[in-house]
Amino acid sequence: MNRVWMASLVILLSSIPARADDPVAAARGVEAAVERIVDKVVPAFVFIGGGSGVCISEDGWFVTNFHVVNSPQGIIKRWRVKTPDGNSWLAEVVGTDTRGDIALVKMKEAKDRPHVDLGDSDLMETGEYVIAVGNPFLLGRPDCRPTVSLGIVSANHRCEGSFDSPKNLQGYLDCIQTDAAVNPGNSGGPLFNMKGELVGINGSISPRFGNRVNTGIGYAIPSNQIKRFIPTLKEGKGNMHGVVDGLTMLPKESAGDGATVGRVKPGSDAEKAGFEKDDLIVEVQGMPTPTLARWWGVVWTWPAGETLAFKVKRGDKTIDVSAKLSPLDEEEKAKQKPYLGLRMETSEDGGIVVQGVSPESPAAKAGVQSGDVIKSIDGKEVKDAGALLKVVGEHKTGDKIKLKVTREGKEIEVEVTLEARK
């Protein structure tokens, strides 16, 4: 009886999985998973300037931080970059998202390049392993070997920047915080999940006592934000983040139940969309926004021109509102070249004859008519269309200019408010 008992005991105990007996083997399994990802993603790494980048397409499109390609003298557009296979490439910066700190760069004459896919950064959970590849302290320069570090997601949807007013939005308003070691030189480099997908671009760290070295807190721009901006970046357009025009949020923190609308400007997009003062915005694009920080975090990750879906609590009702984001910077709008909207011909006895006026153009709105002869602009005499357009080109969108025109023998002054072409 005892022997049967003992035998049963042995059989049962030996059926406990081998893993429990061999933790080193289990650890080796996890280790092997990390090594496999390293082998897969390192070839897509790019050494650029004093930082890092990562290739996202076969023909050599790669992403880095805006601050890696920027300089006090302005954006440096042309680079010679290197890859871990030892090759170097001419590359040109095609688009920059200054506020979002992303630059899209194209390697010239590149094909069949190792590259990585952008994953879903919203799925990253605290505690998940992440792998950073970069060039801290430029250690990888002599032999094109980047540095790999392993850590976890310390927090997702962190707000590392400031948002006290739309005029003062800066930093990474939605980012992944990690304890994977990142230091100066890692900027612009990739953060991967355990599927080898790009989930973030490392760009910022929390320094200690002004020392720019890692203290266990690194911030990565999320891949979902980058995905949404790639089309605009490819077009090479400038600043791209947006706000709901006319919507002012209450600056104070709410009770964690939403972001409160402080003011809706009459006649604005916000009013037309259906927002009202005191509305509590609880969701944006399906993402909960329990705080003002999260409100800004979600809005920040969508480019201007996109129409966003908002869920609003008003009294005891829940309402769906959609609104388009307009470009954040007035300066950006102004930077777009102003136009008059005139078809002109230089007449033989001096003066510019208006042949046609484009409907809804600045000139049309000001009342300029076909047949008008333009004599001067802002008090300066102009003899031909070229000279007139040159003066217009020196102005900014929004500027008011005075045209002196002759209409049916009479001299009239017309004030035109310059606009950008739509």
Place this chain on the structure above:
Amino acid sequence: MHSKLIALAVLAALPAWAEEASPDALAVQRAYAEVFKKVSPAIVSLDIDLEAREKPKSRAQRLQDMMTPAALREYYKRPEGPVSGVIVGKDGYILTTYYAVDGTVHGIQVHLADGRTLDGKLLGRDQALDLALVKVDAKGLPTLEPADVSKVRVGEFVMIVGRSPDPERANMTAGIVSADGRNSNTAIQTDAEIDYGNIGGALVDLDGRIVGIAAQLSTQEYGLNSGVGFVTRWDCVERTLPDLKAGKVVTRPPSPFLGVQAAEGALEVEGAQIDQVLPDSAAEKAGLRSGDVIREFQGEKIKEWEDLSKLIHLCKPGDEVKLVVRRGDTDIEIEAVLGERK
């Protein structure tokens, strides 16, 4: 009979229970704990009586120093105090870092894991590899099995075991191999934290085999405690041990050091554009700033970063050098005294 049936029923349920209690994550933790138990007997603590390298400061001066940014950066430099070491020979051979013994050594006390404290005698040392060999009078000491360093892979799980400042308690940090072939192929880079507690200790793999000695190969790279650390590869250690046992002292000729990190490959920039000026460096003392573009070095035109690097290496520490630097719209002349890369 009943109690035996109940016992059998409990045992039958055991496999399921064991399954839940040991998913891979918990197994990894246990692997670390096992490696620690295996390795720590071979790790020692050394008290090195080193003649002070600078005049001792008054308490008031030290307190004032603590408040300056330069002093706060001292946090990252090598500490004075006990360092870790690794037993590399059963007959009492112990390796620690060169910089722990750099100067006039008046005495070494070695604290072993078994509680004994023995006098240590300094034998050979190698500055480039950052190694120093100490001999104690003992036999049959525990040592570590060597790993096959040629098979080291980036991403491999590694741990560093040290024994400082408390000789009775060894400690461990963990990370991965971040890169191989660093420092002219003498070092492996790791993000396992190297700090006061384990400089001079052993970097080991999941089987507890020694991959390298956790030596900081430089006192100037402040990143070494920020997830960027270097260990002297075990194969280099093995090649050097005979010389160290014979008492050989190998110092590295001092290397000139300006202290700037410059962007490489910016085609539109004529010169070396400074990204970062390293703290306490010759560059910082000379007033160079991030964003400056170095266009001339000792009268030679600089087209790109590599030109600058080559020219610096032709100089010696202590050389006075003239640079022409573009800052904003103007060119300015800056004089610097090259420092030493330690």
